[in-house]
Amino acid sequence: MRVVRCTEVGEITDLVVEEVEPPTLRSGSVRLKVEAAGLNYVDALFVQGRYQIKPIPPFTPGSEIAGRITEIADDVESFALGDRVVASIGLGGFAEEVVISASQATLVPEGLSAHAAATLTQSFCTALYGLQRRASLAQGETVLVLGGGGGVGHAAIQVAVAMGAHVIATASTPAKATHAAAAGATVVLDPNPAHLKDAVRAVAPDGIDVVVDPVGDAATEPALRTLREGGRLLIIGFAGGEIPAIPTNLVLLRNRSLIGVDWGAWGMTHPDAQAALLVEVFAMINDGRLNPPEPTCYPLEQVIDALHDLLGRQVTGKAALVMPG
């Protein structure tokens, strides 16, 4: 089977696609024929050696996958051959086959494509965890989503709308603006930090209740300034580059809060709660409140181009590596 390999930590361009022996089935596990693997910033950070956890090469990146079960260990009763499942696996997903613990797999709702399924866990779980568990978003509140045409941003718009909020988003291209509007944003603004506060004030004169911030850098401070009395800013990521330093007087003013959203670490340390969160996301998909979009697809061999596009702000919505067959 073919896998993407990182043989030396550093450059995305050093990734290679190699033929390797398929992994061995073990007690409590299932074998998947991977249909698609979601592309995420964390995959690039592992390869660049910029993530908190530093795997020793050689390793295969790829943290979220969807695929069909092709083999089941004798002691596993929860799945049948042919079931389509998703799994969050940290590493190893950019591969034609994986062996994972059965407890890591969750059945995909009927009607959801493998490509959409492979790209929803990180974005939609982060959005639901952030808006519901961390921000306690209430019906009727107003939410500003930065990077609304990106993976987390699009999911956050859908989740906020499903929770009864009004959503304003930012997006830097017409395609991303269309993607944000399709998720349910009623207004989509240019993300230029120099004009963001005034642009938001013009459409939300009473201020914002919750900011969803997966962008960081120069976007965070003007977004913080849009918060009304009691407003909360969810710190999710730093796709824009720098981790911003925030004047804390802006947090004191109007009794605002900065709230960290570390869904990834929370999911690893609270696997049962994470499993319940994913079940909640799937229930919202099943009853039509959420509708994960189709990603931009790249063949496995184009992993370098795909990660390059992701890091270069070129991807609208999510991107996935798709396996042949």
Ligand SMILES: NC(=O)c1ccc[n+]([C@@H]2O[C@H](COP(=O)([O-])OP(=O)(O)OC[C@H]3O[C@@H](n4cnc5c(N)ncnc54)[C@H](OP(=O)(O)O)[C@@H]3O)[C@@H](O)[C@H]2O)c1
């Ligand atoms: N805390 C958690 O648990 C968690 C979970 C998932 C992801 N994250 C993090 O959240 C961040 C966003 O992830 P994502 O999947 O939404 O990424 P994404 O799909 O690439 O979206 C990020 C958005 O950021 C905006 N952006 C502004 N400046 C940028 C720049 N210089 N380069 C790239 N993008 C830029 C872009 O929107 P515009 O072009 O429209 O401005 C882009 O669409 C990442 O840092 C990721 O690691 C955190």
